[in-house]
Amino acid sequence: MAERLGVGLVGDGELRELLGLALRRNPKRAHLLVSNVLGKHVPQRPSVVYGAGVELGRRVRALLGEDGVRRAVVVGYAETATGLGHSVADGLGGAPYLHSTRRPVPGVARAGGFEEAHSHATSHLLLPEDPDLLAADGPGSALVLVDDEFSTGNTVLNTIRALHERYPRDHYVIVALVDMRSPADRGRLTEFAAEIGARVDLVARNTGTVTLPDGVLEKGQALVAQQEAAGDAPQDGPPHP
Template sequence: MNARGDSLQLCLRRELPTGLLEVELHQGADELDALLGFAARANAKRGFLFVSKVLGKHWPVRPQRMLAIHARLAASVPEAPGPVLFIAMAETAVGLGQGVFEAWLRAHPGREALFLQTTRYRVGTGPIIEFEEAHSHAPRQFLHMPDGAHEQALLLAARTIVLVDDEASTGNTFINLTAACRGLNPALARVHLAVLANFMGAAATQALTARFGLPTTMGALLAGEYRFAPGECPVDAAPAQRYDARAERGASTAFGRLGSTRALRTPEALADRLAAAIAPLDKVLVLGTGEFMHVSTLLGAALERRGIEVMVQSTTRSPILIWGAIGHAIGFADNYGEGIPNFLYNVAPGQYQHVLVCHETPAGDALHAFARALNARLFHYHTEDDVEEVPVR
């Protein structure tokens, strides 16, 4: 909106190495440059990428900026019957979803809510919902049944479901996941979609209630629609998912895959110790790894409160070309042991005086090689209160 409260509209046309992208914005155009960039994906299914500048995935962002975005999206959730079920979509939006859930809890003291994240890793032995995100480079996802009795009860009693993702384009994945959740809990009565960017278009957004079969609302910072014409020779990288049900990937059960009803605690003592060793004007990058993202935001925010200049970001399995909003790429082996390439974007060796890598998996060869390449330190989160610094060999 502009100073008069009028909606600013914007039409963009971008010639990508993989095709032609056209975007029309009818909400949030005045914030576009601060919120979003454009990139080309090495994926024949979808050759473009909307690069969020406030997600902490492909673009570094200040922790307090991310927390403010979480609060904005949490405020978009309408007053609705509870308990409320929040589900964050892996991989990209796991940290976003957990942050929105925690911001909602802060704004609604005393209300009951449950947080779950979808995941591309099988953890534990309990029941799961399996579904696909068709356009994704790694389409297979799981939603685990909580293992705690209270968490299970909240899931089965939830009246409102809030689905959090960085972007909505067709809504199909949301619809499929909601239908699966209604199979477990027929009492679900309302759906809210909380996304950074809604590119479904006005007509599709207005039709959400009919498509979901439940009253459905949308909260987004940007809204519009897009058209993409693929080029003649789309780039396609190797598969980014090699699922093996028998393999132990080191994915934790302690941070949301099996349900959480409260905000994660910040390791304040660790932040004190780290801040004491950081010189004035030194630049610090706190990195999450894959699906393990929100703890890096919390640690970064704690350092920022102590006067440190901090950015947060995460590694990813998404193959993206160096073009547009992607200016630099580092490739490395994944720390979950799937044997697929992982990447860190828009970070160059030597750019930061301190790089702190937060990880849930044991620190194997992949993480040690990654840390050496960035002159980074490794912090293994066994739980939110038990964080071990692993010497880099």
């Protein structure tokens, strides 16, 4: 990706240990950020995978305090952050956990949903067994949203907007292994929090940015076509949960 398309990762040494780049067969993005500690696409020791999430969960626990932890709910994003969300919930101290899905379940009512515009499968559903799981438990009760990486913030903003209309609350915490937003995207989150009148915190292990040259999407599509012709097409992720 760096040599053929000119895509770059800007950050410190740990960021480069946490992340790699892959070619993506997707008409909306040419690149995929691949985590080296998530345990989804790159083999990693279970202790490293679990420990990364638990560490983030402990940071959220310190942010919320004991009373906030008792009333928090954790939501992980399918498919990549389902396991990460579990370990964040464990680090938080056993908070209720739900991950999104792209598959409706007969007999289970939909409690909410949102769009992940850049994905190969955009629609997410939230299907808790308890229909009141996502309702706020009084002032200060936080909804903790867990994803592997925070690139533009669009998916998280879509999630909060959709849930805030149905289950309004005054505190949201976004958790990610890496925060790769641009300065403009960081400003959008601040403006959004003011718009809905809620506190929105971000907890990330590391920060950086992705540099994309002009024409990268077209160059990426051409490279995908070249690999497909050679019988070596990139894959865009595992089956949807």
